Amino acid sequence: MTQVVLFNIFNGLIVGAFYALMALGLSLIMNLSGVINFAHGGFLAIGGYLAFSLIPYVGFWGGLILAPILTAVLGLIVERVLVRRLYGRDPLYSLLLTFGLAFMFEDGTRFIWGAQSLPYQVPGWLLSPLSSDYFFLTGYRLFMVLIVALAVGGLFFILTYTRLGMRIRAGTLDLETVSVLGVNVRVLRNMNFGLGIYLAGLAGVLAVGQLGLQPTIGSSLIMPSFVAIIVGGLGSLPGTLLGGLLIGVASGVTTVYFPSATEAVMYVMMAAVLLVRPRGLLGEEGRF
Amino acid sequence: MSLLKVENLSKHFGSLIAVDDVSMTVEPGELRAVIGPNGAGKTTFFNMISGFLTQTSGKIIFDNEDISTLLPARRVWRGIARTFQITEVFPELSVRENLRIAVETASGLRLSPWLSRERDGEIRTRIDELLGMGGLAAKANRLVGEMSHGDQRATEIMMALALKPRLLLLDEPTAGMGDQETYDITQLIRRLHRDERLTIVLIEHDMRVVFHLADRILVLAEGKMLAEGTPQEIASNEAVQAAYLGKAAA
Amino acid sequence: MGSDTLKNQAANVVVWLLLLAMPYWLPHVGGYVELGSRVVVLALAAMALNFLLGYTGVLSFGHAAYFGLGAYGAGMTIRYLVPSTGAGLIVGTLVGAVAGAIIGPMIIRLRGVYFAMVTIAFAQVFYFIAFRWNNVTGGDDGLTGWTRQPLHLGFATIDIQQNPVAFYFLVLAVFAIAVGVMAFLLRSPFGRTLIAIRENERRARFLGIPVDQHIWISWTISCAVVSVAGALYALLNNFVDPRALYWTQSGDFVIMAVLGGMRSFWGPLIGAAIFVTLQDYLSSQTENWMSFVGLFFVLVVLFFPRGILGMIRRKVAS
Numbered sequence: 001m002t003q004v005v006l007f008n009i010f011n012g013l014i015v016g017a018f019y020a021l022m023a024l025g026l027s028l029i030m031n032l033s034g035v036i037n038f039a040h041g042g043f044l045a046i047g048g049y050l051a052f053s054l055i056p057y058v059g060f061w062g063g064l065i066l067a068p069i070l071t072a073v074l075g076l077i078v079e080r081v082l083v084r085r086l087y088g089r090d091p092l093y094s095l096l097l098t099f100g101l102a103f104m105f106e107d108g109t110r111f112i113w114g115a116q117s118l119p120y121q122v123p124g125w126l127l128s129p130l131s132s133d134y135f136f137l138t139g140y141r142l143f144m145v146l147i148v149a150l151a152v153g154g155l156f157f158i159l160t161y162t163r164l165g166m167r168i169r170a171g172t173l174d175l176e177t178v179s180v181l182g183v184n185v186r187v188l189r190n191m192n193f194g195l196g197i198y199l200a201g202l203a204g205v206l207a208v209g210q211l212g213l214q215p216t217i218g219s220s221l222i223m224p225s226f227v228a229i230i231v232g233g234l235g236s237l238p239g240t241l242l243g244g245l246l247i248g249v250a251s252g253v254t255t256v257y258f259p260s261a262t263e264a265v266m267y268v269m270m271a272a273v274l275l276v277r278p279r280g281l282l283g284e285e286g287r288f
Numbered sequence: 289m290s291l292l293k294v295e296n297l298s299k300h301f302g303s304l305i306a307v308d309d310v311s312m313t314v315e316p317g318e319l320r321a322v323i324g325p326n327g328a329g330k331t332t333f334f335n336m337i338s339g340f341l342t343q344t345s346g347k348i349i350f351d352n353e354d355i356s357t358l359l360p361a362r363r364v365w366r367g368i369a370r371t372f373q374i375t376e377v378f379p380e381l382s383v384r385e386n387l388r389i390a391v392e393t394a395s396g397l398r399l400s401p402w403l404s405r406e407r408d409g410e411i412r413t414r415i416d417e418l419l420g421m422g423g424l425a426a427k428a429n430r431l432v433g434e435m436s437h438g439d440q441r442a443t444e445i446m447m448a449l450a451l452k453p454r455l456l457l458l459d460e461p462t463a464g465m466g467d468q469e470t471y472d473i474t475q476l477i478r479r480l481h482r483d484e485r486l487t488i489v490l491i492e493h494d495m496r497v498v499f500h501l502a503d504r505i506l507v508l509a510e511g512k513m514l515a516e517g518t519p520q521e522i523a524s525n526e527a528v529q530a531a532y533l534g535k536a537a538a
Numbered sequence: 539m540g541s542d543t544l545k546n547q548a549a550n551v552v553v554w555l556l557l558l559a560m561p562y563w564l565p566h567v568g569g570y571v572e573l574g575s576r577v578v579v580l581a582l583a584a585m586a587l588n589f590l591l592g593y594t595g596v597l598s599f600g601h602a603a604y605f606g607l608g609a610y611g612a613g614m615t616i617r618y619l620v621p622s623t624g625a626g627l628i629v630g631t632l633v634g635a636v637a638g639a640i641i642g643p644m645i646i647r648l649r650g651v652y653f654a655m656v657t658i659a660f661a662q663v664f665y666f667i668a669f670r671w672n673n674v675t676g677g678d679d680g681l682t683g684w685t686r687q688p689l690h691l692g693f694a695t696i697d698i699q700q701n702p703v704a705f706y707f708l709v710l711a712v713f714a715i716a717v718g719v720m721a722f723l724l725r726s727p728f729g730r731t732l733i734a735i736r737e738n739e740r741r742a743r744f745l746g747i748p749v750d751q752h753i754w755i756s757w758t759i760s761c762a763v764v765s766v767a768g769a770l771y772a773l774l775n776n777f778v779d780p781r782a783l784y785w786t787q788s789g790d791f792v793i794m795a796v797l798g799g800m801r802s803f804w805g806p807l808i809g810a811a812i813f814v815t816l817q818d819y820l821s822s823q824t825e826n827w828m829s830f831v832g833l834f835f836v837l838v839v840l841f842f843p844r845g846i847l848g849m850i851r852r853k854v855a856s
Contacts, residue, residue, distance in 0.1 A: 030651060034650070034651055035651075036651050036654065036655060082836065082840070085840065086839070089843070090597075091597070091650055091651045091654070092591075092597050092654075092792070092796070093839045093843060095597070095599060095651070095654060095792075096789070096792060096793060096796065096835055096838070096839045097835070097836055097839045097840075099789045099793075099832075099835055100831075100832040100833065100834070100835025100836040100839070101832060101836065102832065103786075103828050103829065103831055103832025103835065104828075104829050104832035104833060104836070105832075106828065107826050107828035107829035107832065108829060110826075110828075111826055111829070223658075223659065223662050226655055226658060226659055227659055229655070230652075230655060230656060230659060234652050263666055263670075264663070264666060264667075264670075267659065267660075267662070267663040267666065270656070270659055271644065271663075274644045274645060274656060275644055278645075278647050278648060338744070359748075360743055360744060361743055361744075361746050361747060361748045361749075364744060364745065364746035365746050369744070370744060372740075372744075376738055376740050376741040376744070377738065377741060378733075378734060378737035378738050378741065379737065379738070380737060381733070381737060385730075388730065389730050389731065389733075389734045389742075389745065390745050392727040392730060392731075393727075393731065393745050393746050393747055394745075394746070397727040397728075398727060398728065398731050398746075398747055398752070399727075399728050399755075400726060400727045400728055401722070401723055401726045401727075401728050402722075402726055403726060403727060447741075447745065451745065451746065
């Protein structure tokens with residue numbers, strides 16, 4: 001019995017780590033620029049599809065490295081050309097814009113790569129379980145956790161120790177002061193957006209190895225990101241990380257006892273948090 | 289019996305002490321000015337009295353009732369109205385519409401889905417009254433956001449007046465105004481003080497306004513009380529001069 | 539702010555004439571009656587959203603929740619409880635309204651993008667329930683096996699089941715009542731407090747308006763009316779599926795309000811007319827209609843943020 005629970009908790013952690021990766025990108029963009037990037041799922045899908053197309057040429061590792069970067073570049077372009085125009089305005093407009101983009105991305109991927117689910121090749125050695133006792137510990141799952149951990153670690157490193165990171169953090173607290181101090185806010189927002197999209201692209205490359213590749217993968221994964229942010233705390237990146245992990249683990253555990261309620265549990269958690277502590281577990285006061 | 293009694297009010301923002309143990313007593317019908325150099329904590333002081341900020345320690349007693357923990361809307365209902373340093377009005381509505389909302393809310397109609405013709409008439413009369421008092425009758429249908437600074441401020445003051453307050457808090461009413469506008473606003477405040485017999489506390493930087501209007505003055509510097517007294521007492525107070533003019537004058 | 543100027547009254551007359559005569563002129567321009575009914579139903583939903591968005595200044599991106607609840611409420615009532623159109627309408631509306639009233643207090647302290655986010659999340663909760671609860675809701679296949687019932691009025695029976703024109707007039711009647719209630723409220727002192735909140739929440743608070751409470755009331759009214767639209771939607775299609783609850787549906791309502799003009803009462807109606815017709819046309823022409831709809835959103839946001847009526851108003855004023 002405990003093995004089953006362990007299996008599900010571990011599974012949940014993996015899934016949670018993955019949700020956290022997506023949510024962190026979303027949160028990064030939301031905190032600095034006040035934009036809810038509805039198209040985040042779309043960027044994720046594009047990351048996955050790009051990897052799919054690149055792998056035959058550059059191999060699995062090449063795809064893993066290149067696809068997120070290319071997706072991030074797309075993100076930088078989108079921000080520069082479209083999102084940037086809406087910063088001064090009501091958040092409503094950037095919401096609608098990214099909403100429209102989400103549609104275009106989903107249909108676009110369908111148009112380019114077809115509506116069918118595509119076979120995604122993960123190196124065989126990654127797929128085999130590490131031990132027969134813990135059969136669920138396939139190499140790929142561990143690999144995913146490792147990559148996510150690296151990415152999250154990298155993100156926090158950037159935010160804490162690099163100039164860009166410090167400016168992002170300062171900008172999240174008080175953008176006006178940051179701009180008065182001579183920082184080019186436009187470039188900052190652009191880079192921040194690109195960073196968030198990089199994470200989405202990376203999540204996409206990882207996701208498709210686990211969930212398969214079809215045009216709807218983006219929109220199906222965006223909700224857990226939202227909930228992770230709400231649960232973990234508005235305006236707090238560690239909170240978002242925590243939120244993602246919690247949701248993952250909660251779904252994992254729920255699968256053992258109430259299999260059909262697995263998806264619902266994250267919404268229950270969200271409702272509970274909203275009732276008891278609206279700003280989220282680690283959220284900052286006054287952020288909303 | 290005093291109308292407003294502020295006892296040992298303090299506000300800490302982490303390690304920054306914005307307001308440090310300030311007390312003030314205001315009698316009904318008085319016009320009190322709160323002055324002090326920039327950063328003295330005057331607006332923070334106001335924010336606590338009006339409920340915009342929660343005090344770190346201290347009490348606020350209004351008409352014998354401890355209102356220290358009441359939400360802003362409730363303090364409004366008790367009779368405290370305020371204006372802000374940066375004028376807070378409804379910019380895309382006309383002056384008349386701005387006042388209408390204030391008057392209706394003050395008349396307890398905020399939840400009312402319907403207005404009888406009679407009531408509507410009463411409200412219109414009251415709005416016209418306020419327009420006249422504020423010198424805004426000719427501009428009643430203009431959008432507030434498009435008016436001059438002085439007129440926007442006058443609208444804001446009349447909206448506060450619409451609430452039939454017993455205490456009016458004015459935060460730098462002449463901020464950013466030229467001489468003529470300053471004069472007009474000062475006259476308006478004086479008329480309100482005299483004709484409506486309102487108790488007014490105002491924050492001001494413009495000393496002409498202060499000495500023209502105030503019955504008593506409270507001086508704050510670096511969050512602490514520096515001096516309190518009549519305009520003559522304050523004018524000849526050396527500590528006050530030093531605070532304003534710096535060591536050079538002392 | 540609701541004054542009955544000659545312009546406003548003229549506009550009202552024109553709108554109602556067009557709506558009343560719709561079954562007669564729409565087919566002549568290439569449309570069909572069911573399309574007209576669809577426009578009116580979705581317009582009602584968009585106008586309900588606009589009560590909250592355009593007038594109170596609060597953005598909900600999850601109104602599909604209550605729309606869908608209204609739809610499922612109506613469909614399930616007719617299928618499982620009593621085969622009556624009236625009962626379906628009433629139950630559908632109640633379900634959505636009550637859900638809105640309960641969820642409201644949970645989210646009312648949030649603002650801006652965070653508020654929008656939780657509204658989306660709640661809508662997804664209901665989507666998930668509709669999707670999973672197969673044996674009751676029909677799951678992904680939708681709720682089938684029922685149709686709207688003829689109206690038995692005692693002295694006559696109106697066949698709204700087979701006659702699309704008759705059904706259109708039922709829809710229009712319900713629309714008229716709902717829209718009338720909203721217009722009435724928006725002109726009242728209460729309605730003005732909502733506009734105050736939209737214009738400057740801080741000033742509203744410092745006039746003594748309990749902002750959270752008023753937003754909750756506005757929210758509940760908005761949810762109730764959108765549920766009515768949902769119930770009508772179910773009756774229109776004789777079918778309900780989880781799509782009605784999906785976040786894309788919520789987005790549609792918002793774009794209709796924005797496109798037509800958020801600051802005017804009839805704006806969302808115009809937005810709905812354009813959007814529904816456009817979507818209807820596109821989906822019959824190309825498989826990639828979704829891209830075009832997405833592009834449409836982007837263009838509206840970039841070039842028509844004030845909506846069509848907003849643009850017209852500007853031209854007239856200058």
